[in-house]
Amino acid sequence: MVKDLDEKTEALPDHVGWRLWQASRAWQAEFAAAMRTAGHGWFTEARAGLLGHIPRGGIRQAALIERSAISKQAVQQLLDGLEAEGVVQRLPDPRDGRGKLVGYTRKGLDALRDGDRIKLQIEHGYVERIGQQRFSALMDALRTLHTEQADAGDEEAGVQ
Numbered sequence: 065m066v067k068d069l070d071e072k073t074e075a076l077p078d079h080v081g082w083r084l085w086q087a088s089r090a091w092q093a094e095f096a097a098a099m100r101t102a103g104h105g106w107f108t109e110a111r112a113g114l115l116g117h118i119p120r121g122g123i124r125q126a127a128l129i130e131r132s133a134i135s136k137q138a139v140q141q142l143l144d145g146l147e148a149e150g151v152v153q154r155l156p157d158p159r160d161g162r163g164k165l166v167g168y169t170r171k172g173l174d175a176l177r178d179g180d181r182i183k184l185q186i187e188h189g190y191v192e193r194i195g196q197q198r199f200s201a202l203m204d205a206l207r208t209l210h211t212e213q214a215d216a217g218d219e220e221a222g223v224q
Contacts (some may be wrong), residue, residue: 120163
């Protein structure tokens with residue numbers, strides 16, 4: 065029965081979304097592995113997904129939950145782990161006694177610096193593989209797609 069289904073299945077289209085997803089997954093895996101190699105054994109892709117929403121100057125926990133678009137419980141769990149590892153700290157928000165501010169510790173800021181260095185190393189590897197001209201064209205195309213998408217979102221939201 066499975067063989068019959070497999071033989072009748074149409075080939076899936078080779079589309080840009082699939083290629084972007086594959087490239088993103090490969091980049092994330094390479095980055096996470098390099099971070100662990102650099103001494104950040106606590107670093108995982110899930111934690112990276114949250115850290116990417118925390119500015120270096122910190123953020124209110126409620127704003128982080130909204131910004132990350134994941135559940136309050138998931139954010140809480142990730143922050144608990146990052147706090148236990150000494151990467152972030154939660155302090156009372158002086159403007160709202162019930163709120164918390166999430167900020168990086170020295171260990172967290174050191175990890176961000178290592179992350180910046182590793183990201184540049186990964187980009188250098190891409191340039192070596194595809195050449196500077198193709199890499200620059202890729203970056204320009206991605207910026208254009210993002211800008212056009214952001215502009216369209218602003219128009220839909222009534223932002224001018």
